Amino acid sequence: MSKVIEIVEKMAQPIVEDLQLELVDIEYVKEGKNWFLRIYIDKEQGVDIEECGIVSERLSEKLDETDPIPYNYFLEVSSPGAERPLKTIRDYERAVGKRVNVKTYEPIEGEKAFEGTLLSFEQKELLIEYLIKTRKKQVVIPLEKVAKARLAVTFS
Template identity: 70%
Template structure:
């Protein structure tokens, strides 16, 4: 995590929690010539524009006071969306029974990309059910081999 995201997390986490929301992720990225500070928030039934606006306003005030970023940037506060990233243990616990996409650092059973239903997560291993042609198969993935994971939207 970069120094900027660490400082922003220290400022944002208590403010967001105070509002009954969850801090999902913070990104600080350069796109073209512009810098973006993106703060993703969520709550049980999803966030709305008012939640995002309130967090943006309060966080902006805090950032102006401390001024941890030496150049101009755009602050964006939004929902993580339907394909929410899974970063923390509690994210994986919440995703049990849901469709997920998991990418690993190294191949497992010859594959690095998996999509299926997350069946179990015990803090050390993820067990997912994937569909291979017409049959289903359970695969265990060691947690430390997960490069990234997210919820997946299924279109029927």
């Protein structure tokens, strides 16, 4: 599966850049009997359905030319949504000051899941302030210990 993602990323990146968009993530997953190739794109002001459609059409043409995927699949192109995954250094830098949800590979201070404000991201370490019961607490999480991270939905 990672080979498919690698090939698709090489095809999608120039298309997305040409439209001045950002390639956020690619998933190639089997759900039930069906395979799905999901491409997540974004830009500062958010993407609209028209941009998703253009990327889908252009990428579909490229995929049809080389046919790198051995199974039938559904191609989906969309925004990453409000709970955007944090994958790159740039993602973490942009998330400073925002609420995040982080899961770690191993416990840090007895916990493997943290939701709070990303206070800083320096030297590949996240500093998160979160609430435990009624007390604010801070934790430093090395990037290599992060299993999954995303923006957290906030309700104002």
